[in-house]
Amino acid sequence: xxxxxxxxxxxxxxxxxxxxxxxxxxxxxxxxxxxxxxxxxxxxxxxxxxxxxxxxxxxxxxxxxxxxxxxxxxxxxxxxxxxxxxxxxxxxxxxxxxxxxxxxxxxxxxxxxxxxxxxxxxxxxxxxxxxxxxxxxxxxxxxxxxxxxxxxxxxxxxxxxxxxxxxxxxxxxxxxxxxxxxxxxxxxxxxxxxxxxxxxxxxxxxxxxxxxxxxxxxxxxxxxxxxxxxxxxxxxxxxxxxxxxxxxxxxxxxxxxxxxxxxxxxxxxxxxxxxxxxxxxxxxxxxxxxxxxxxxxxxxxxxxxxxxxxxxxxxxxxxxxxxxxxxxxxxxxxxxxxxx
Amino acid sequence: xxxxxxxxxxxxxxxxxxxxxxxxxxxxxxxxxxxxxxxxxxxxxxxxxxxxxxxxxxxxxxxxxxxxxxxxxxxxxxxxxxxxxxxxxxxxxxxxxxxxxxxxxxxxxxxxxxxxxxxxxxxxxxxxxxxxxxxxxxxxxxxxxxxxxxxxxxxxxxxxxxxxxxxxxxxxxxxxxxxxxxxxxxxxxxxxxxxxxxxxxxxxxxxxxxxxxxxxxxxxxxxxxxxxxxxxxxxxxxxxxxxxxxxxxxxxxxxxxxxxxxxxxxxxxxxxxxxxxxxxxxxxxxxxxxxxxxxxxxxxxxxxxxxxxxxxxxxxxxxxxxxxxxxxxxxxxxxxxxxx
DNA sequence: CTGTTAGCGCCTTCAA
DNA sequence: TTGAAGGCGCTAACAG
Numbered sequence: 255x256x257x258x259x260x261x262x263x264x265x266x267x268x269x270x271x272x273x274x275x276x277x278x279x280x281x282x283x284x285x286x287x288x289x290x291x292x293x294x295x296x297x298x299x300x301x302x303x304x305x306x307x308x309x310x311x312x313x314x315x316x317x318x319x320x321x322x323x324x325x326x327x328x329x330x331x332x333x334x335x336x337x338x339x340x341x342x343x344x345x346x347x348x349x350x351x352x353x354x355x356x357x358x359x360x361x362x363x364x365x366x367x368x369x370x371x372x373x374x375x376x377x378x379x380x381x382x383x384x385x386x387x388x389x390x391x392x393x394x395x396x397x398x399x400x401x402x403x404x405x406x407x408x409x410x411x412x413x414x415x416x417x418x419x420x421x422x423x424x425x426x427x428x429x430x431x432x433x434x435x436x437x438x439x440x441x442x443x444x445x446x447x448x449x450x451x452x453x454x455x456x457x458x459x460x461x462x463x464x465x466x467x468x469x470x471x472x473x474x475x476x477x478x479x480x481x482x483x484x485x486x487x488x489x490x491x492x493x494x495x496x497x498x499x500x501x502x503x504x505x506x507x508x509x510x511x512x513x514x515x516x517x518x519x520x521x522x523x524x525x526x527x528x529x530x531x532x533x534x535x536x537x538x539x540x541x542x543x544x545x546x547x548x549x550x551x552x553x554x555x556x557x558x559x560x561x562x563x564x565x566x567x568x569x570x571x572x573x574x575x576x577x578x579x580x581x582x583x584x585x586x587x588x589x590x591x592x593x594x
Numbered sequence: 595x596x597x598x599x600x601x602x603x604x605x606x607x608x609x610x611x612x613x614x615x616x617x618x619x620x621x622x623x624x625x626x627x628x629x630x631x632x633x634x635x636x637x638x639x640x641x642x643x644x645x646x647x648x649x650x651x652x653x654x655x656x657x658x659x660x661x662x663x664x665x666x667x668x669x670x671x672x673x674x675x676x677x678x679x680x681x682x683x684x685x686x687x688x689x690x691x692x693x694x695x696x697x698x699x700x701x702x703x704x705x706x707x708x709x710x711x712x713x714x715x716x717x718x719x720x721x722x723x724x725x726x727x728x729x730x731x732x733x734x735x736x737x738x739x740x741x742x743x744x745x746x747x748x749x750x751x752x753x754x755x756x757x758x759x760x761x762x763x764x765x766x767x768x769x770x771x772x773x774x775x776x777x778x779x780x781x782x783x784x785x786x787x788x789x790x791x792x793x794x795x796x797x798x799x800x801x802x803x804x805x806x807x808x809x810x811x812x813x814x815x816x817x818x819x820x821x822x823x824x825x826x827x828x829x830x831x832x833x834x835x836x837x838x839x840x841x842x843x844x845x846x847x848x849x850x851x852x853x854x855x856x857x858x859x860x861x862x863x864x865x866x867x868x869x870x871x872x873x874x875x876x877x878x879x880x881x882x883x884x885x886x887x888x889x890x891x892x893x894x895x896x897x898x899x900x901x902x903x904x905x906x907x908x909x910x911x912x913x914x915x916x917x918x919x920x921x922x923x924x925x926x927x928x929x930x931x932x933x934x
Numbered sequence: 935c936t937g938t939t940a941g942c943g944c945c946t947t948c949a950a
Numbered sequence: 951t952t953g954a955a956g957g958c959g960c961t962a963a964c965a966g
Contacts, residue, residue, distance in 0.1 A: 259712050259736050261943060272953045277945060285951060302734055304711040308651045309943035312958045317648060318709075319691075327680060328887070333673035340667060340694045349709065351659075352692045354680045369658075369689065371644040372599050372959090394642055396599050477876055506876040532670075533873035536817055536846040547668070601959060612937045617961060625935060649959035652942045712943090 260301035269297035280305055307349070320557055321351045321374040323382060325359055329503075330531055331546050335380050335402065338550020339557075346558040348375070355382075365391040376557050378402060380550075383447050398560045398567050402553045404448060405570060410560060412553040412571040416449050419542045419575040420456030420498070423526055426540070426577060427496040428464050430585045432524060435461065436494035437468065438483040438504050440475035453500050453528065469494065473504075480507025488515055495586040496524040502531035502541055509537055509582075520584035530578055538581035549573050600641035609637035620645050647689070660897055661691045661714040663722060665699055669843075670871055671886050675720050675742065678890020679897075686898040688715070695722075705731040716897050718742060720890075723787050738900045738907050742893045744788060745910060750900060752893040752911040756789050759882045759915040760796030760838070763866055766880070766917060767836040768804050770925045772864060775801065776834035777808065778823040778844050780815035793840050793868065809834065813844075820847025828855055835926040836864040842871035842881055849877055849922075860924035870918055878921035889913050 266276045271294060278286050279294040286294075297303075307318040320343055324332050336352065343350050351374060358364045365388060370377060377392060381403035384392070389406060392399050400410040427435050437457045440450055458468045471486055473479030480499060484507070487494055499505035505527030512519055519525050527534055530543035552571055559565035606616045611630060618626050619634040626634075637643075647658045660683055664672050676692065683690050691714060698704045705728060710717060717732060721743035724732070729746060732739050740750040767775045777797045780790055798808045811826055813819030820839055824847070827834055839845035845867030852859055859865050867874055870883035892911055899905035 263943080273944080274946085274953060275951090278952090281945080287951060290951085302706070302711065304709050304713070306652075306712040306943060307709065308648045308657060308713065309958090310945065311648045312646075312652060312943080312960085313945040315958080327677035328674050330670060330673070333670070333676075334668050336673075336692070337667035337694060340692065344694075349713075350692050352676070352680065352690050354677060354684075366642070369644050369647065371642065372646040373644070373648065373689075477872075503872075506873065510876050510878070532817075532843075533846065533876065536850050536873065537877075538850070603959080613960080614938080614962085615936060618936090621961080623961095627935060630935085646959060649942090650961065652944090652959080653961040655942080 260303045262303075262305075264301055265294065265297045265303050268301065269294045317373060317375050318347070319349045319351050319374050320376045320378060320554075321353060321368070321370055323353045323355060323368070323377060323379045325354070325380075325382060326356045327352070327354045331529065332380060334546040335550035335553075338547040338552070339378060339380075339402075339554040340550075342551050342554020342558060345555075346561075348558065348561075363391075365395075370395045370397070372396075376400065376561055378553055378557055379404075380553075381447075381449070383445075383449070398557070400553050400557045400560070402549060405572075408568045410556060410565075410567050410569050412549055412556060412573060414544050414549070414573050414575050416452035417456035417459070419528065419544070420453035420500075421460040422456075422575070422577060423498050423528060423542050424457045424460035425464075426579075427498060427524060427526060427583065428460065428466075430496070430524065430583060432494075432496035432586050433464075433466060434492065434494040435466070435469070435496045435498065436487050437470040437498050437500070438480055438487075438508060439470055439472040439500045440479055440504060441472050442474060450500060457498060475501075476503055477507030477510065480504035481511045482507075484508035484511040485515075488512075488517065494523065496526070496583070498526045498528075500528060502527035502529040502534045502539065505539055505541070506531075506533060506537065509539070519582050521587060524583040524586070526583050534578075535580070540580045540583040541578050543576045543578050545573065545576075600643045602643070602645070604641055605634065605637045605643050608641065609634045657713060657715050658687070659689045659691050659714050660716045660718060660894075661693060661708070661710055663693045663695060663708070663717060663719045665694070665720075665722060666696045667692070667694045671869065672720060674886040675890035675893075678887040678892075679718060679720075679742075679894040680890075682891050682894020682898060685895075686901075688898065688901075703731075705735075710735045710737070712736075716740065716901055718893055718897055719744075720893075721787075721789070723785075723789070738897070740893050740897045740900070742889060745912075748908045750896060750905075750907050750909050752889055752896060752913060754884050754889070754913050754915050756792035757796035757799070759868065759884070760793035760840075761800040762796075762915070762917060763838050763868060763882050764797045764800035765804075766919075767838060767864060767866060767923065768800065768806075770836070770864065770923060772834075772836035772926050773806060774832065774834040775806070775809070775836045775838065776827050777810040777838050777840070778820055778827075778848060779810055779812040779840045780819055780844060781812050782814060790840060797838060815841075816843055817847030817850065820844035821851045822847075824848035824851035825855075828852075828857065834863065836866070836923070838866045838868075840868060842867035842869045842874045842879065845879055845881070846871075846873060846877065849879070859922050861927060864923040864926070866923050874918075875920070880920045880923040881918050883916045883918050885913065885916075 311317045376398045405411045405413045471483040473483045527541040651657045716738045745751045745753045811823040813823045867881040
């Protein structure tokens, strides 16, 4: 209503006390008579007064805000992770600033372009795959940093074991009796993410353990890449009987190719993804769940704990992954049961 | 590096000028000798100095931040819309605060729980389906407000014509020759969104125009609801030959039921969604595109324009929708061609 | 073109 | 338990 938002002065006047008292009450500081506390509270409510974080931050040096840096906002994973982070920050009454640095990412010095310094209490990066130098550049911001989806020694990190997850997924297919197990991975022209590399390694290790040689096709990420890669695999003189995709979105593209080619899943080819994307359940796609919401929540809480001094700023938090068995994987055709 | 982040004072000292000069340079204000401007710029760079929005905002009354309020962060739509908003705000060098109010939404007075007042320059709500009273409550924050996904008279709104979109989708099915066209809608126990209502109305209107009576099933939103609704439709003594779902996620659930029931799409049943969810392309689902990124971008730019006084704060922006024809819809079985 | 001065709204001493 | 005074880092008037 008021064109001029109320200030602490107004609240003080209305409650008939001094500025300091209002400040104490609103901060929940001790040493205020209950009666007075109540009176101030009511005055503030009546005026719809909200403390200006700008002004208070100027004095305390804390902004009450946490910056979350993501490469992109569109992919499913980020929305879910952000939801977790958001919930955790809200518990601590911290606001969430979101910076999407997608294209900027490539540019040298992108860290500088963000007005982080002095404008945020902590930085959370999600799947940013930071180099050591970028980490140091962000250190320069002078606030605690938490890395999500990436494990860097001696730095607060929340991540999953991509290698183990992919290895487990591969073993699932091997255990079903498959021997011709191919892998579809992703890589852009300028970027081969750590996560991509680890998953590929995990697949390779599991294959090697089984005495099989790896068979991987790497394309651009997303449906398109997955579809193309699957096409290539199908054109082999002896196509795979099982395919593991680096992530669900790739698996979906592969699935489309299979459907269009009239190849039945899992009858002729077992298909498996990674992530447990919401669409995976619709297609009954066997996959590896990595619960990004929980990851976000954990990261958010870790951030809060570091800020309150409850946690050290080099905590490493490995989140669990879980095999989600669905209808897209089965023993290879002609097999009566499991191979063991 | 520096434990104490540099302040404007430091920059001024290093450049050998006064505070105001530094301020002018960093604000891009006119009236500074090029040589001096350059010197200051360099000093700031060397110190990794970034202006504290906290402090400047205290003086200017502007925070350099825009609050975006969403019910949820997880669904695909919001991530995409946020990406658009984010890009638009970045163009204007504004930061984006994100508030997820999901569960809080129901609570009376949720608007008060957000520290919006004095902490943001504008508020953008996305698919919040605000009541007149909630709008007024947000007005109380005292900053411009832009509504996305909702059209409220005399308020800045960016939205699509859900009614027309659903009617167009329905007509597509009718034009193919279908007469038994069912609709699967959504509604939670406590919420029947305006968008849901409009889409249902659009379907109803198109059916009425064709002299057909509507046939709608309403369930909880999401895959589950869609799957259940489809099951119900299939159990009819004379099932529909075409189904329009309120949004893609519902259509995906319906698709799963159809697949599991062995009903072929589009041979036996044509299936259509709304939104153009990324998974829709994988399933070759005919749908209505509503380009949430563009909507977000437009909303973000409108916000910026309102802030700079370039646009009025009651601009209504209707975004286009577009029919995306894919393989999930076709003329009913036994039809040689189109019915007209 | 540049420097000086006076606050912006709040928190934090300190004194009462 | 409460109030008064100073200053956080910056911008906006003014003066030079």
